[in-house]
Amino acid sequence: MTTISVANQKGGVGKTTTAIQLAYNINQKDNRVLLIDLDSQANASSVFLDASPNSLKTEETVYAILKDKEDPKRIIKKTKWENLYLIPSSLALSEVEPLLTGNVDGFFRLQDSLEDVRSEFDFIIIDNPPNLGMLTLNALLCSDFVVIPLQAAKFSLDGIRTILETIETLNKKFRTKIKILGALMTMYDDRTTISKAMIEEMKKYLPVFDGYISRSVVVEESHLMKEPLSLYAPKSKVALQYQTITEIILNGIQKR
């Protein structure tokens, strides 16, 4: 079982989109996949659930796992795709952060709860909120690998240093072996040269995937239609790019 976190403390860089495509594409390669939505915006949940996540009671979401140590088996939801499961989020999740901060096991609630269900899945993909608070730390501490989506327009060296340092500190303090699989350039604009220059600059600080995700309206449309790109527009450039990235990620994991 392999756990991959999609993380970056900046919002709007393509985390949720990437988590959705990874979960679906990896599932399509004959894997049992669990997607954990750790963002109170619940965008990933709304793509994978028929009903709106707002209609869920907080007891039916990841909130209950983190706050009340609810058994995840009671929270995990089937999606309309076979062997693809979801732990949904809801707006209430934003209230969990202070509760975790005040508890000795606050860093490990997610890890502890997954203990009994890990063996049921080949991959767990975690979509993270746009900060490095307790929720992201919980996710990182149960992750083998991290994928960091980056948007050229929002590139910040300080931002990258912060997340790299956070992972390094966790590995030191908690003796974990969280590995950065790579940074993924998203919303790449093929017409500008800035994006290209950014990739070269970034490579000085962290591994960057050989392959990027272009900017395309198809992404927004697919979210509205509640479908992963490979289903909504299988021949689109972005769908194919996400398939390539999925291959790169799976190969990268095998080599580690």
Ligand SMILES: Nc1ncnc2c1ncn2[C@@H]1O[C@H](COP(=O)(O)OP(=O)(O)O)[C@@H](O)[C@H]1O
């Ligand atoms: N490759 C892309 N091209 C165009 N729009 C995108 C692309 N990736 C994401 N978006 C859009 O940008 C917004 C932010 O993306 P999202 O995946 O939600 O980022 P995050 O989870 O980091 O906040 C969303 O409205 C999404 O539909």
Ligand SMILES: [Mg+2]
């Ligand atoms: Mg998001």
